[in-house]
Amino acid sequence: MIKRVQDNGQHEHVEASPDEAKQARQGWPALYVLLAGIIGAVAALALIFDYFA
Secondary structure (H helix, E strand, O other): OOEEEEOOOOOEEEEOOHHHHHHHOOOOHHHHHHHHHHHHHHHHHHHHHHHHO
16 A cells, blocks of 8 residues: 655655555666666767777
Protein backbone atom coordinates (compact mmCIF):
# COMPACT_ATOMS: atom_id res chain seq x y z
CA MET A 1 0.00 0.00 0.00
CA ILE A 2 1.36 3.40 -0.99
CA LYS A 3 0.96 5.96 1.78
CA ARG A 4 1.99 9.55 2.45
CA VAL A 5 3.94 10.10 5.66
CA GLN A 6 4.82 13.34 7.43
CA ASP A 7 7.86 13.04 9.66
CA ASN A 8 7.76 16.33 11.56
CA GLY A 9 4.82 18.18 10.09
CA GLN A 10 6.93 19.97 7.49
CA HIS A 11 8.36 17.19 5.33
CA GLU A 12 6.17 14.73 3.50
CA HIS A 13 7.27 11.64 1.62
CA VAL A 14 5.67 8.57 0.08
CA GLU A 15 6.32 5.03 1.27
CA ALA A 16 5.74 2.02 -0.97
CA SER A 17 6.67 -1.64 -0.91
CA PRO A 18 9.38 -2.78 -3.39
CA ASP A 19 6.76 -4.48 -5.57
CA GLU A 20 4.71 -1.29 -5.78
CA ALA A 21 7.82 0.72 -6.60
CA LYS A 22 8.63 -1.65 -9.48
CA GLN A 23 5.10 -1.32 -10.86
CA ALA A 24 5.24 2.47 -10.68
CA ARG A 25 8.51 2.61 -12.62
CA GLN A 26 7.85 3.25 -16.29
CA GLY A 27 10.35 2.11 -18.93
CA TRP A 28 14.06 1.80 -18.30
CA PRO A 29 15.30 5.22 -17.11
CA ALA A 30 18.51 3.84 -15.58
CA LEU A 31 19.38 2.13 -18.86
CA TYR A 32 18.86 5.39 -20.74
CA VAL A 33 21.14 7.25 -18.33
CA LEU A 34 23.80 4.54 -18.64
CA LEU A 35 23.66 4.62 -22.44
CA ALA A 36 23.81 8.42 -22.48
CA GLY A 37 26.87 8.31 -20.22
CA ILE A 38 28.65 5.78 -22.42
CA ILE A 39 27.84 7.71 -25.61
CA GLY A 40 28.91 10.96 -23.97
CA ALA A 41 32.20 9.45 -22.80
CA VAL A 42 32.95 8.06 -26.26
CA ALA A 43 32.12 11.41 -27.87
CA ALA A 44 34.33 13.25 -25.35
CA LEU A 45 37.24 10.88 -25.97
CA ALA A 46 36.81 11.27 -29.73
CA LEU A 47 36.93 15.06 -29.42
CA ILE A 48 39.98 14.93 -27.14
CA PHE A 49 41.90 12.57 -29.41
CA ASP A 50 40.88 14.59 -32.49
CA TYR A 51 42.05 17.82 -30.83
CA PHE A 52 45.48 16.44 -29.87
CA ALA A 53 46.03 14.44 -33.08
